[in-house]
Amino acid sequence: MFKAEIYVSYKPSVLDPKAEVIKNTLARIGDDNVATVSVGKYFELTLTAPDQAAAEAQVDRICDAMLANVNTEAYHFTVKALEAAQ
Amino acid sequence: MFKAEIYVSYKPSVLDPKAEVIKNTLARIGDDNVATVSVGKYFELTLTAPDQAAAEAQVDRICDAMLANVNTEAYHFTVKALEAAQ
Amino acid sequence: MQTEPTPTVIKTTKPYLEWGLTESEYDRFAEKLGRLPNYTEIGLASGMWSEHCAYKYSKPVLKTFWTKNDRVLMGPGEGAGVIAIGEGKAVVFKAESHNHPSAVEPYQGAATGVGGIIRDIFSIGAKPVAILDALAFGYPKDAHTKQLIDQVVAGIGDYGNAIGIPTVGGETRFAPTYQNNPLVNAMCVGVMDESAIQRGKAAGAGNALIYVGAKTGRDGINGASFASGDFSTAEDANRSAVQVGDPFMEKLLVDACLEVTRDHQAALVGMQDMGAAGLVSSTVEMAGKANSGMTLDLDLIPQREPNMTPFEIMLSESQERMMLCVRTGHEAEIIKVFKQYDLDAVVIGRVSFDHQYKLLQHGQVVCDVPVSLLTDDAPVYHQVGVKPARLAQPAADFEPGAIDLKKTLEAVLQDPNVADKTAIFRRYDAQVQTNTIVGPGGGAAVIRVRGTHRALALTTDSNGRYLALDPEIGGAITVAEAARNLVATGAEPLGITDCLNYGDPTKPEQFYSLAESAKGIVAATKALNTPVISGNVSLYNETDGEAIAPSPMIGMVGLIEDLTAIMSPSFKAAGESVYVIGQTQADFNGSLLQQMTQGEVSGRLRPLDLAQEQENQALVLQAIRQHLVSAAHDVSDGGLLTALAEMSFGRNIGAAVAAAWAPAWWFSESQGRFVVSVPAANIAAFEALAGPLATRLGRTQPGELTVQAAGQAMAANVATLKQLNKEALAWQLK
Amino acid sequence: MKAAVLSFPGSNCDDDLLHAVGTVLGQTAVKVSSQATDLTGYDVVLVPGGFSYGDYLRSGAIAKFAPVMTALKAFAAAGGYVLGICNGFQILTEAGLLPGTLQWNTSLQFICEPEPLLVANHQTAFSQAYAQDQIITLPIAHGEGNYYADPATLAQLEVNGQVVFRYLHNPNGSLNDIAGLTNEAGNVLGMMPHPERAAEALLGSVDGLGVFQSLIQATKGAAIHAN
Numbered sequence A, B: 001m002f003k004a005e006i007y008v009s010y011k012p013s014v015l016d017p018k019a020e021v022i023k024n025t026l027a028r029i030g031d032d033n034v035a036t037v038s039v040g041k042y043f044e045l046t047l048t049a050p051d052q053a054a055a056e057a058q059v060d061r062i063c064d065a066m067l068a069n070v071n072t073e074a075y076h077f078t079v080k081a082l083e084a085a086q
Numbered sequence C: 001m002q003t004e005p006t007p008t009v010i011k012t013t014k015p016y017l018e019w020g021l022t023e024s025e026y027d028r029f030a031e032k033l034g035r036l037p038n039y040t041e042i043g044l045a046s047g048m049w050s051e052h053c054a055y056k057y058s059k060p061v062l063k064t065f066w067t068k069n070d071r072v073l074m075g076p077g078e079g080a081g082v083i084a085i086g087e088g089k090a091v092v093f094k095a096e097s098h099n100h101p102s103a104v105e106p107y108q109g110a111a112t113g114v115g116g117i118i119r120d121i122f123s124i125g126a127k128p129v130a131i132l133d134a135l136a137f138g139y140p141k142d143a144h145t146k147q148l149i150d151q152v153v154a155g156i157g158d159y160g161n162a163i164g165i166p167t168v169g170g171e172t173r174f175a176p177t178y179q180n181n182p183l184v185n186a187m188c189v190g191v192m193d194e195s196a197i198q199r200g201k202a203a204g205a206g207n208a209l210i211y212v213g214a215k216t217g218r219d220g221i222n223g224a225s226f227a228s229g230d231f232s233t234a235e236d237a238n239r240s241a242v243q244v245g246d247p248f249m250e251k252l253l254v255d256a257c258l259e260v261t262r263d264h265q266a267a268l269v270g271m272q273d274m275g276a277a278g279l280v281s282s283t284v285e286m287a288g289k290a291n292s293g294m295t296l297d298l299d300l301i302p303q304r305e306p307n308m309t310p311f312e313i314m315l316s317e318s319q320e321r322m323m324l325c326v327r328t329g330h331e332a333e334i335i336k337v338f339k340q341y342d343l344d345a346v347v348i349g350r351v352s353f354d355h356q357y358k359l360l361q362h363g364q365v366v367c368d369v370p371v372s373l374l375t376d377d378a379p380v381y382h383q384v385g386v387k388p389a390r391l392a393q394p395a396a397d398f399e400p401g402a403i404d405l406k407k408t409l410e411a412v413l414q415d416p417n418v419a420d421k422t423a424i425f426r427r428y429d430a431q432v433q434t435n436t437i438v439g440p441g442g443g444a445a446v447i448r449v450r451g452t453h454r455a456l457a458l459t460t461d462s463n464g465r466y467l468a469l470d471p472e473i474g475g476a477i478t479v480a481e482a483a484r485n486l487v488a489t490g491a492e493p494l495g496i497t498d499c500l501n502y503g504d505p506t507k508p509e510q511f512y513s514l515a516e517s518a519k520g521i522v523a524a525t526k527a528l529n530t531p532v533i534s535g536n537v538s539l540y541n542e543t544d545g546e547a548i549a550p551s552p553m554i555g556m557v558g559l560i561e562d563l564t565a566i567m568s569p570s571f572k573a574a575g576e577s578v579y580v581i582g583q584t585q586a587d588f589n590g591s592l593l594q595q596m597t598q599g600e601v602s603g604r605l606r607p608l609d610l611a612q613e614q615e616n617q618a619l620v621l622q623a624i625r626q627h628l629v630s631a632a633h634d635v636s637d638g639g640l641l642t643a644l645a646e647m648s649f650g651r652n653i654g655a656a657v658a659a660a661w662a663p664a665w666w667f668s669e670s671q672g673r674f675v676v677s678v679p680a681a682n683i684a685a686f687e688a689l690a691g692p693l694a695t696r697l698g699r700t701q702p703g704e705l706t707v708q709a710a711g712q713a714m715a716a717n718v719a720t721l722k723q724l725n726k727e728a729l730a731w732q733l734k
Numbered sequence D: 001m002k003a004a005v006l007s008f009p010g011s012n013c014d015d016d017l018l019h020a021v022g023t024v025l026g027q028t029a030v031k032v033s034s035q036a037t038d039l040t041g042y043d044v045v046l047v048p049g050g051f052s053y054g055d056y057l058r059s060g061a062i063a064k065f066a067p068v069m070t071a072l073k074a075f076a077a078a079g080g081y082v083l084g085i086c087n088g089f090q091i092l093t094e095a096g097l098l099p100g101t102l103q104w105n106t107s108l109q110f111i112c113e114p115e116p117l118l119v120a121n122h123q124t125a126f127s128q129a130y131a132q133d134q135i136i137t138l139p140i141a142h143g144e145g146n147y148y149a150d151p152a153t154l155a156q157l158e159v160n161g162q163v164v165f166r167y168l169h170n171p172n173g174s175l176n177d178i179a180g181l182t183n184e185a186g187n188v189l190g191m192m193p194h195p196e197r198a199a200e201a202l203l204g205s206v207d208g209l210g211v212f213q214s215l216i217q218a219t220k221g222a223a224i225h226a227n
């Protein structure tokens, strides 16, 4: 069993409305020392796979096809083997 | 300048419809070896603060008040000082 | 896994007290059972004997409601009530409160409130066609209230928008009394064939009980008794009760259940949603209504989490679940329908030959009690009300004194109660299903009924200000005001649903308010021929011992039989005559003007003349049906001048009006009034029809609203007033 | 015109489209499940609004995996007319049939209101019933309608005249006020406003009929060519 931790965030060139709103709201309520805000998604998957490489390849494919919109979003992930106990 | 990395995820026992739909879809398109899916949010803030403790206290307050819905979500974060170069 | 306390330990340690059951209720249960109940059994009792399920305090009051006329096909008692609307069709509607959950978790509380009321509608077999939301908050002055409003509105919108039912109307009221105890009431309206009414019953020994929809988790456990408890700001533990709504799942559920009621009538015995007290209440009530028993195997229930106890499984309020009773032999046929929608559907038990409610888990009997013990044998308390001191000795009449017409009008138009609510309702999809003839923003909403030549008018109304001064008169006014909203669109009021939002009924003064306002509601529903066909009770609206003003919400539905006679409040052309229907007097106690000037309301209310009310409404309806009037609007918050201003905004056509009243009278809230405009060609016919009921005030004119009162004149630019009114709320919510 | 109206789990404007095209305009309109694998025989495929699969990951992100999408791509590649409205537009961008992405409205709020639009290009199969630069008002109802494309794509869209509808009072932050656009070939259009909600005078407006009338006209031409 493998565990993948996946981060999806906007590419730097894309203006993110959610981050903008959070930043403006923070400024309004007095947290005006916050300089930058970025908002992303965080996924955890557990999956069975013959080996680490296979797990990574599958996770990459899932990210590319589904979890991220590659027009506007970038992703990165780590895959770790879980103890055999499972 | 400090950088905070914040993770927000559902508390246990809280239904996560997003994760359900993703998992079902993965199974449908052939990725049926994915055993569990969890979906969370990932934020990065940079902020100025007199010291690490002050930065942590502020980030905690911002998470509690805005970034997480503490009724349904739990959060954790790390705060790191960035090089003085900034 | 924790082991549960034994019956004898329960008797001495009394864990049920925390679930809202009293010691004498425990004794009653044990005595009727004939032995000490186990943990599961007394747990189920705490849910089923809560106010939410058993109406133990409100039942004597609800019994007084008038619930039948020749059009009512099904009154209170089922998921929702049904009224015939002609051409073989019927309208189904009900309202529900989610005040407590929304106070704790505004987004999910409001969302699941909408989800719950929708299930009530399609459980009858009706297609849900409209949602209305009635909200009440403190004035949006502090960040907390603004956030609360934002999250409640987001929750309602996200659920209704996703599921594809238009939110066509509602109301948003602001008063200090709701500061710590907001009201979140939602109403759903459905349409169906008269012949296809479905009931929630489980009859016929051997028939299957089929569980459908979301899996059961540990969310919202024992929410029913939670909602029937009083609320303390310090009590953080309440936070564990949060349920999350899944509108996508519910959309599938609506479509699948309607397919079953449409195409598999012969297989279906009954259907009910799982609302308060989840699995136990839906199944026990279905058995109770059919006077049967049932046996359920908890191991078969779809569960989201491992190791759930019977108590947790049965009292979970996980959302988006339905219970069906299906004839033996038809199980596969029904399950197949749900599978097509990718929904779980599982036979979890059978109707039995006896009258016992029996639950099995891991081969053990974990509950075995008579069905009636959980339903009919719930206690009913006959409280005696005591008139609150403030009502026994009302303060002197509120005298607004010498006011400035224009400044007062500008202030009233910007008060959030009167301010344009676009900032709220534009977050709701009001048009999906393409039937919305009049959406939010006017008075009542109007939707066409597909497959007929008819339309329905829908509204909600509540006004705690009047009930705070006199619950009986205030109750009658609320019904009358809802009817006025409908009549102004050209609809004939058909019937009502209600949410009775009150304080703790065990307090005699709170019970007094509940009972007195019911008297007013009953009188008004009889006078206006609008029986109560469904409703919901929300008691214990108290924070730290302080109750809200009694705030019954009335949801009313009316019928329009002629699609060419749908009226709107906007003045249509300059040069038409403007009339007020009904008497204007010095009615300032309980008025918006008083709340704005004094921060609270006090004084005595003038009794409502229901005969006069009925006569005025009949006149307006006649005038609209005979195409005599070109605009009609009811007079409510902020009085006559406010109504005139609102009528001016649509097409930038104002009016020049005059009456020999003191300036303040233009803001008086005398009941039973409407404003109409009449084109020159219809004046003779209109005046002949109206007789002394209508008073001519002046005529419409382009772009200006001018008033001549005793000793004071006002001229205001309509566009300027409109802008004040339009921007006020968005600004105040920022 | 024979139109297929796709229906995904969570679609909620499919019946409204059937009503507008079938009942109001008297065309043949058939609901086609997202499980279908064949779209031959239709002149037009309509991808409706709603919240396919709850839009829980991103709007349209799950719908693109439905079986019918393979058929839809083949249909579009063969030059068939495809119209995506609201969630339909979002699905078409996720599936790569249209460029760009629909992000959250800048207000982060769902917005439902009538919106005046400029017909920026009336020489398309979807807009020929309108006059160039005509102003029409159509309802919008979306939370994620803020059109984004990278600068190069955006410039290309403008050069090619692919922008068909523009907001007069940009409600959601869309780049270049884009409310609706076609693919390069001009046979696939996505738009956030709902023409099917402006198809009957009783409901307040018939400004949306032009979109469907344009398609009726375009498919008549196609039929003549085929003969």
Ligand SMILES: Nc1ncnc2c1ncn2[C@@H]1O[C@H](COP(=O)(O)OP(=O)(O)O)[C@@H](O)[C@H]1O
Residues within 6 Å of the ligand: C132, C133, C134, C135, C167, C168, C169, C170, C171, C172, C417, C418, C419, C421, C424, C425, C439, C440, C441, C442, C443, C444, C445, C485, C636
């Ligand atoms: N929460 C809400 N949801 C939907 N529509 C609302 C809501 N609040 C107000 N509205 C709309 O705004 C209109 C005006 O509301 P209100 O000021 O309470 O006036 P009235 O009592 O005269 O109907 C209502 O008729 C309704 O259509």
Ligand SMILES: [Mg+2]
Residues within 6 Å of the ligand: C171, C460, C461, C462, C481, C636
């Ligand atoms: Mg009102």
